[in-house]
Each structure stands twice: as structure tokens, then as C-alpha cells.
Amino acid sequence: MQLMIRSLSEKLPETIRETIDRQFQFALSRFEARIDSVQLTLRDNNGPRGGVDQECRAVVHMHDGTDIAVTEVQSSIMAAVAKLADRVAYAVTRRLDRKRDFSRVRTA
Numbered sequence: 001m002q003l004m005i006r007s008l009s010e011k012l013p014e015t016i017r018e019t020i021d022r023q024f025q026f027a028l029s030r031f032e033a034r035i036d037s038v039q040l041t042l043r044d045n046n047g048p049r050g051g052v053d054q055e056c057r058a059v060v061h062m063h064d065g066t067d068i069a070v071t072e073v074q075s076s077i078m079a080a081v082a083k084l085a086d087r088v089a090y091a092v093t094r095r096l097d098r099k100r101d102f103s104r105v106r107t108a
Contacts, residue, residue: 001028002037009044020081027085028060031092036061038088042077056080058088068095 003024005017024038038060045053054077060068070087074080 001025001032001035003040004037005040005042007042009042012042016078019078023081023085024058024088027089028092031089031096034063034096035092036063040081040084042081044077045073054080056084058084060088060092062092062095064099066095068092 003021005012005020020040024040028035028038038058041057041059043055043057045055052073052075054075055071055073056077057069057071060070062068068088068091070084070091072080072084072087074083
């Protein structure tokens with residue numbers, strides 16, 4: 001699984017990039033065989049004015065050709081990334097469960 005991190009607001013320090021990579025690797029490691037890549041985009045919506053404006057968007061490209069997109073907005077970038085990693089893992093779980101349920105449907 002390849003994780004691509006892109007920051008639209010400012011250059012991220014390497015330590016923050018490593019932390020983000022670790023969080024997503026931990027959250028998605030059990031799905032690694034089914035995920036091609038994850039694109040993570042970080043953006044500060046209001047700039048230096050502050051407030052709840054740190055946006056993180058993840059797009060997960062699955063092996064079967066589908067994409068899963070999840071967005072999270074928080075007051076700090078690390079809070080947004082932590083919440084987003086959990087939400088992405090949940091979304092991937094739901095997508096795989098839904099796919100598995102349809103494969104069990106019997107026809108007469």
C-alpha cells in the first residue's frame with residue numbers, strides 16, 4: 001500500500017509526515033492486500049486566521065477499481081489525521097462487508 005501525502009497550505013516537516021504515515025499504516029494494515037494506494041490531502045481552509053479549519057481528505061484506491069473518499073475537519077492537523085485514519089478504516093471495512101454480503105445472495 002502506497003501513501004501519498006500532499007499539503008496545500010504549507011510544507012510539512014518530515015516528523016509529521018512520518019507520524020501520519022504510521023497512523024495510516026496502523027489503521028489500514030489489515031486491508032493492505034486489497035488497497036492499491038491512499039492519497040491524503042491536507043489543507044488549512046482559513047489560513048492564519050485560526051478556528052476549526054484544518055481539513056484532511058483521504059481517497060483510498062482499492063484493487064477492484066473502486067475509490068473511497070473521506071474528509072475530516074478539526075482544529076489541529078494531527079487531530080484531523082487521527083480521526084480521519086479511524087474513519088477511513090471504518091469506511092473500508094463497510095465497503096468490503098457490503099461486497100461480501102452481495103456475493104452470498106443466492107438465485108433460484
